[in-house]
Structures are given as structure tokens and as C-alpha cells.
Amino acid sequence: MIGGTRRLGEVLAVLSGKGGTGKTSVCAGIATALAESGERILCIDCDVGLRNLDISLGLSDSGALSFLDVCSGGYPLDRAEKHPDYPNLFFLTAPMNCGAEQIDPEAFGQMLRRARLEFDFVLLDAPAGVDAGFRLVTETADRFLVVTGAGPAAIRDASRVGELLELAGKKHVRLVVNRVDRDMLSTVRVTIDDVMDISGLPLAGVVLEDVNVTLAASFGQPLLRYAKRCDAAKAFRRIARRVQGFPEPMKLR
Numbered sequence: 572m573i574g575g576t577r578r579l580g581e582v583l584a585v586l587s588g589k590g591g592t593g594k595t596s597v598c599a600g601i602a603t604a605l606a607e608s609g610e611r612i613l614c615i616d617c618d619v620g621l622r623n624l625d626i627s628l629g630l631s632d633s634g635a636l637s638f639l640d641v642c643s644g645g646y647p648l649d650r651a652e653k654h655p656d657y658p659n660l661f662f663l664t665a666p667m668n669c670g671a672e673q674i675d676p677e678a679f680g681q682m683l684r685r686a687r688l689e690f691d692f693v694l695l696d697a698p699a700g701v702d703a704g705f706r707l708v709t710e711t712a713d714r715f716l717v718v719t720g721a722g723p724a725a726i727r728d729a730s731r732v733g734e735l736l737e738l739a740g741k742k743h744v745r746l747v748v749n750r751v752d753r754d755m756l757s758t759v760r761v762t763i764d765d766v767m768d769i770s771g772l773p774l775a776g777v778v779l780e781d782v783n784v785t786l787a788a789s790f791g792q793p794l795l796r797y798a799k800r801c802d803a804a805k806a807f808r809r810i811a812r813r814v815q816g817f818p819e820p821m822k823l824r
């Protein structure tokens with residue numbers, strides 16, 4: 572809202588260190604849930620060279636601009652792809668023909684400063700790993716959702732990422748435990764408590780293993796449209812409400 576007095580938008584990074592934990596699915600789920608509730612959202616795929624947030628958002632046919640097109644000054648932010656189902660959700664994809672280390676963090680940060688003036692939330696879908704792409708995202712975001720599975724290896728990785736963020740002086744870091752098997756709920760609850768103790772990361776939410784996540788992507792639709800009331804969609808809406816600062820009970824289903 573140019574010229575208005577709206578508060579500055581927040582930049583929320585979805586990351587994990589470990590690959591395949593569900594960062595992209597969680598990012599798309601929360602972005603669409605926030606958009607559903609009326610927030611103005613910009614989603615940026617930061618997985619340079621390996622992008623796929625477009626698929627989870629149901630935008631794979633869109634030919635969206637990349638964030639590099641915008642932060643290199645070639646295009647204005649208002650050329651970001653507008654989602655056909657969510658008119659207040661916009662999208663910039665990741666560039667394909669360069670490495671994350673070739674992105675200028677200063678230019679990226681400048682683009683985000685402009686985006687804060689125009690959007691309520693900017694969501695960054697981070698790449699796996701803790702190198703250049705991870706650094707780009709962690710340097711520029713205000714809040715962090717660390718996505719982990721419920722297994723011990725994933726949990727150790729999440730704890731490590733929590734430590735790296737703490738070392739970088741980042742304060743608003745929360746955990747999303749994804750792909751939780753419903754038959755193991757009682758066991759997993761203990762594990763979640765353990766990981767919160769070990770990592771010191773407060774919980775933002777738990778998402779059950781839900782086949783609709785993969786099915787929605789296969790059909791090229793956002794999950795929250797494809798299966799409005801499935802377990803994962805409900806979990807993403809609950810996390811979105813917590814991100815908005817509303818009290819929301821920590822339910823599993």
C-alpha cells in the first residue's frame with residue numbers, strides 16, 4: 572500500500588538444513604492459508620537451480636519472473652506473478668542458470684525492503700543445506716520456521732540449524748514437525764517434547780503425514796484448494812494463525 576500507513580511486512584523463512592523435510596510444501600501451505608485469511612503475501616522460491624515452489628502453489632504453468640529478474644533491477648516488484656486462485660498472493664520463482672553464491676545479498680535485501688512496504692508477509696522457501704542459499708535467507712529474514720521430520724537424524728539436523736540461527740543472533744525461530752505418522756502419535760509426542768528440550772526451539776506446529784500433499788502437487792493444485800479439510804491443510808491453517816499472532820491450540824488433527 573504505497574503512501575499508506577500500514578505496518579511493515581515481515582519476512583518469514585522456511586528452512587531445515589536437511590533435504591526433503593517438506594520446506595516447500597510447508598511454505599506453500601502456510602502462504603495459501605495466510606492469503607485465505609486476507610493477508611497480502613509474496614512467496615519467493617530461494618532454491619536457486621532446483622526450484623519447485625511453483626508446483627506446490629499450483630503455479631507450474633505460470634512462467635513467473637525469478638527474484639533475480641527483480642533484484643537485479645530488470646523488473647519492478649509489481650510484476651511478480653499473481654495467483655489465479657488467491658488474488659492477494661504473489662510469487663517470484665528462483666533463477667535456474669546460476670548458483671546461490673552468485674546472488675548479491677545486498678540486492679536481495681534491498682528487494683525485500685521494498686517488499687515489506689507492499690506485503691504483510693514475505694515467505695522465503697530455503698534450499699536444503701547450510702551454504703550460500705541458506706545464508707542468503709537467514710541474513711534477510713526476521714522469523715524462521717525450521718521444518719523437521721520426527722526421526723532422530725532429522726531432529727539432530729533441526730537442532731543444529733537452531734544453533735546456527737542462534738549464533739547468527741536470530742530470535743524468532745520455531746519448529747514445524749512434518750510428516751508425522753498418525754499411528755505413532757504417542758511415541759512421536761515424546762520425541763517432539765525431546766526435540767524442543769534439546770534444541771530449545773518452541774513448536775509452531777505439527778503436520779501429519781498426508782497423501783493429499785503429494786496428490787495436490789501431482790494435480791498442479793494448491794493443497795488448500797485440492798483438499799480443503801485434510802489433516803495437512805488444517806495444520807497449515809493453524810500454523811498460519813500462530814504466525815499471525817493468534818492463540819491457537821496445539822492440535823494434531
Ligand SMILES: Nc1ncnc2c1ncn2[C@@H]1O[C@H](COP(=O)(O)OP(=O)(O)OP(=O)(O)O)[C@@H](O)[C@H]1O
Nearest residue numbers: 590591592593594595596699750779780781784785
Ligand atoms: N505432510 C506431508 N505428508 C505427506 N507428504 C509430504 C508432506 N510434506 C511433504 N511431503 C512430500 O515430501 C516430498 C518432499 O517435500 P518438499 O519438496 O516440500 O520438501 P523440501 O524440504 O522442500 O525438499 P528439498 O530439500 O528438496 O527442497 C514431496 O513429495 C512432498 O509431496
Ligand SMILES: [Mg+2]
Nearest residue numbers: 594595618697
Ligand atoms: Mg524445497
